[in-house]
Amino acid sequence: MPASLRSTLYFSGTNALSMALRLIGDPIGKFYSSPDMVTFAKRTNKVSVQKSITGVLVSSNHQVCSEVLKSPNWLSRPFAERLYTGPTTYTPETIHPFLDSIIAIDGAEQRRIKKLMQPVFTPRVIDSWKETSLRIVNDLFSNVKEHGEFDFVASIANPLPLAVICEVIGVPKLYWEKCNIWGRTLAGIGLDLPKNNKELEELEATSLALTDLIGELLAIRRVKPEDDLISLLASAQTDGQKLSDKEIIASVAFTLIAGFETTMNLLSVGTLALLENPDQLALLARNQELIPNFIEEALRLSSPIQFVVRTADSPLVLADGTKAKAGQTVILNLAGANRDPAVFDKPDSFLIQRENAKKNVSFGFGAHHCIGSLLARVEAEVMWRELLRRFPDVESWKLTGTPKYRSGKLIKSLESLPMSFRVSQPSAF
Numbered sequence: 001m002p003a004s005l006r007s008t009l010y011f012s013g014t015n016a017l018s019m020a021l022r023l024i025g026d027p028i029g030k031f032y033s034s035p036d037m038v039t040f041a042k043r044t045n046k047v048s049v050q051k052s053i054t055g056v057l058v059s060s061n062h063q064v065c066s067e068v069l070k071s072p073n074w075l076s077r078p079f080a081e082r083l084y085t086g087p088t089t090y091t092p093e094t095i096h097p098f099l100d101s102i103i104a105i106d107g108a109e110q111r112r113i114k115k116l117m118q119p120v121f122t123p124r125v126i127d128s129w130k131e132t133s134l135r136i137v138n139d140l141f142s143n144v145k146e147h148g149e150f151d152f153v154a155s156i157a158n159p160l161p162l163a164v165i166c167e168v169i170g171v172p173k174l175y176w177e178k179c180n181i182w183g184r185t186l187a188g189i190g191l192d193l194p195k196n197n198k199e200l201e202e203l204e205a206t207s208l209a210l211t212d213l214i215g216e217l218l219a220i221r222r223v224k225p226e227d228d229l230i231s232l233l234a235s236a237q238t239d240g241q242k243l244s245d246k247e248i249i250a251s252v253a254f255t256l257i258a259g260f261e262t263t264m265n266l267l268s269v270g271t272l273a274l275l276e277n278p279d280q281l282a283l284l285a286r287n288q289e290l291i292p293n294f295i296e297e298a299l300r301l302s303s304p305i306q307f308v309v310r311t312a313d314s315p316l317v318l319a320d321g322t323k324a325k326a327g328q329t330v331i332l333n334l335a336g337a338n339r340d341p342a343v344f345d346k347p348d349s350f351l352i353q354r355e356n357a358k359k360n361v362s363f364g365f366g367a368h369h370c371i372g373s374l375l376a377r378v379e380a381e382v383m384w385r386e387l388l389r390r391f392p393d394v395e396s397w398k399l400t401g402t403p404k405y406r407s408g409k410l411i412k413s414l415e416s417l418p419m420s421f422r423v424s425q426p427s428a429f
């Protein structure tokens with residue numbers, strides 16, 4: 001069957017199924033119809049795990065999400081494989097930024113690749129990224145001063161993590177804007193899945209462009225290594241084994257996307273939360289030692305990755321008594337778990353002194369725990385410290401328009417955040 005006909009049938013089949021599930025009030029129908037995962041959690045949180053008639057389990061419960069993520073028996077690969085080989089023209093020769101990267105590989109293979117990537121993400125190395133982050137933040141803020149009124153996403157929250165991750169990976173500046181555009185497509189269509197043939201074509205062309213670029217950079221770094229992730233992976237070995245080009249290219253491509261689309265959300269939603277809660281902003285400005293805890297609370301509230309999916313490798317029983325068959329899938333609603341009232345008192349309130357804010361599940365747990373969690377925290381700390389230093393008159397921090405969200409389900413991020421600070425003008429006398 002021609003690929004375009006196969007994908008057309010696929011899309012009409014999934015659209016019809018999601019419509020039917022919505023009509024009968026099935027949890028998966030609610031998943032499709034809820035505007036975001038926090039609303040979805042409120043519609044489905046009566047029991048810790050709900051079961052769809054499709055067999056899929058869903059949970060917004062903190063204990064269940066943590067338990068499944070920590071368990072080696074719940075795998076990432078099977079669902080990713082179903083997802084990306086369903087409608088796409090994926091072949092064994094293709095390099096797929098999700099399917100071929102560590103996020104969709106389990107067990108010993110995943111541990112081998114992650115171990116080789118780890119030297120770029122140790123606390124000591126990440127500490128050296130403080131200086132880089134500060135240099136980039138200063139560059140970006142120098143433009144903000146001139147304007148006074150500006151879009152926080154376009155001016156800071158998007159370019160900062162993009163620049164940092166490109167420098168960590170070793171992507172020359174010439175390609176940063178392209179990576180920004182590709183990241184948007186891959187995080188949007190790629191993670192939420194294409195809804196029609198046009199989106200599918202766009203996704204496949206973008207994946208190819210990104211993996212081609214990383215492939216070219218890999219060839220260059222093999223001849224002339226630099227101090228970056230691509231060069232490290234090009235020469236890295238563990239137990240005498242090297243990574244294949246496919247493993248390097250896919251994992252670097254995935255890291256690029258994972259590194260800025262998520263952090264951008266933390267920075268923008270965290271800043272919006274401060275603007276909407278002036279008492280918390282004033283408290284933070286007076287007590288800057290609260291910044292690390294404020295970052296944890298911003299992570300809890302924003303949940304940059306809203307949900308993840310796992311599949312049981314064998315018949316399993318969860319601590320709450322839920323039974324799963326081998327091959328059964330569970331959607332873990334991280335955004336919901338971060339608002340679980342059994343763990344977080346007043347879960348919808350933004351409280352920078354919340355004692356257990358660190359219990360957020362935003363970076364996941366277990367084998368796939370985010371490799372860039374320290375880097376994201378460093379960028380966030382550097383940015384907010386600098387923001388408070390440059391604009392200490394926090395009463396002047398104001399929203400100047402309505403913040404707009406992007407439509408993504410898996411990554412719910414802000415498209416724009418119009419705001420202003422009062423910048424002290426030099427005296428005329």
Ligand code: HEM
Pocket residue numbers: 076102103104114165254255258259260262263266303304305308309361362363364365367368369370371372373375376
């Ligand atoms: C606020 C920022 C971030 C958030 C909320 C976040 C969240 C996550 C989550 C939830 C996972 C686990 C997904 C799963 O279990 O299926 C993950 C994995 C990952 N993240 Fe992040 N991330 C952030 C920043 C970063 C940064 C800056 C990098 C770049 C270095 C990065 C690279 C990765 C990679 C490579 C993985 C896959 C790890 C594996 O499969 O073992 N992330 N991230």
